[in-house]
Amino acid sequence: MKLFARGCGLSQLPYTARAEDLSIRDRFDIEAHAASCPECAAALRDAHSVDAALRSAFGPLRERRAMLAPGRVRLALNSSRVERSTFVRVPRFFGRLAEVSVMVGVTLFVIGGSVEYPQAVVPQHARSVIQEYFLKQPPTDEINYFRWLRLNQPESPKVVSDPVRFPVGGRYDFDLVEPVRAPTASPR
C-alpha cells in the first residue's frame, strides 16, 4: 500500500485569505496556526510574495481608463431602436419577399420549365368552326345560290374567296364535340 504524505488541511487558506473579507480575528487565527504549522507558515510567506508581485504587476493596468462618455451608450441604444422600428423593417421585408419570389420562380423554371411554346394537341377528327361557318353561308353567285337553296348545301367549298383573310385555324379553332352529321338530302 502506497502512502502519501498529507499536508495540512488549512494550507489553502493562506493563499485565499487575502481575497476573502476576513475579520481581524480570523487573520490572527491564521497567523497563530502558521506559527505552529511549518507548511502553513511557508504557504503564508509564499502567498504574501506572490500577492505582492501580482499587485505590483497589475498596478499599471489598474491605471488604465476608458475615454468613453455615456452618450455612446445612448447612441447605441438609439441605433438599435431605429433598426427595430416598423418603418425600417417593412421595406426590408418586401425587398426580401421580392428576392425570395424571384428565387423560387427561377428554381421552378430550372426544375420543370421549358422555353418551347406549348403545342396544342388538336384531334384529327375536329373540324374548324370558322370554316364550317363560312361553308354554311349562302354563296354569292346566282347559280350556286339557287343550287344552295335547293340542296341547302354548297356544291363546293370554293365560296371562300380568300381564306387567307380569315382567321382560320389557331389553337382554339376547333370543336371538341364530335360533330353529328345531319341527315343530308339524298338524291331521289
Next chain:
Amino acid sequence: MKPVGRPQAGGDGRTDRDLVYAARDGVTEAFDALFYRYRDGIFRLGLAITRDPSAADEIVIDTFARAHRALARLEPDDSLRPWLYRVAVNLSYNRRPRKNVVLSSLDDAVDEALADEEGSPSNVAEQAELRRLVLGAVDELGPKHRLVVVLHYLNGLNLTEIAQVVDCPIGTVKSRLHYALRRLRTHLAAHPELGIEPSRPLLATGLRAPRPITAPVPLEDE
C-alpha cells in the same frame, strides 16, 4: 456580497440601488453615474481578456446598453457590480479571436505612459521586466484560473463577487485561486529577484511525515 446600501466609489454618494431605481424612472443622470462608476473596471476587464483597447471600448458600450435594456427586470437589491462584470466577461469571451490567433501578452495592455515607476532608468527597466515576468506567468494559466486572478487583482472583486461573476460555488473559486497562485509561485520561483523561494521538500520544512493510517499490527503468536 457587497452591501447594497453602502455608497460605491465613483464620486457619487448614492448607492447602486438608488441609482438603479432612479434610472428606472428615466433619470438620465442616474444612469450616467452608474456608467462613470463602472466604466473603467469593465474596460480593464475587457482589455485583460481581449488585449484589444478598441474591443474593450465596445465591450463597455455593449455592457451598459444591455444594462439599460435590462433596467426594468434588474433586481436592485442584488449587487449590480457582479452582474455588470458577468455580462462583460461573456461579451469579452465572445469577442476573443479564434484559437489559432496568437494573442499579445497581457503586458502589452499596460500603457507605458501610465506606468509611473520612479527612480533611475535601470530601476524602471527592472520593474518593467518583473512586471513582464509576472504577467507572462498569468498568461500561461488556463482561462478559468486566469479569469479568477484578473477579477481579483485587476478589478478588486472578492471571492463572493467572483463566484457570482463566473457562476460557480465559492469553494470552486477558492480552489481555482489557490491553484492559480500555487502555479504562479512555482513559475516565479525561478526568478529570485521576486523574493519567492523555490519550493522545498516537505520534510525539509520541518514537517514530519504523517503516520500511516493502517499501522502494521504485530501478531500475538510472533
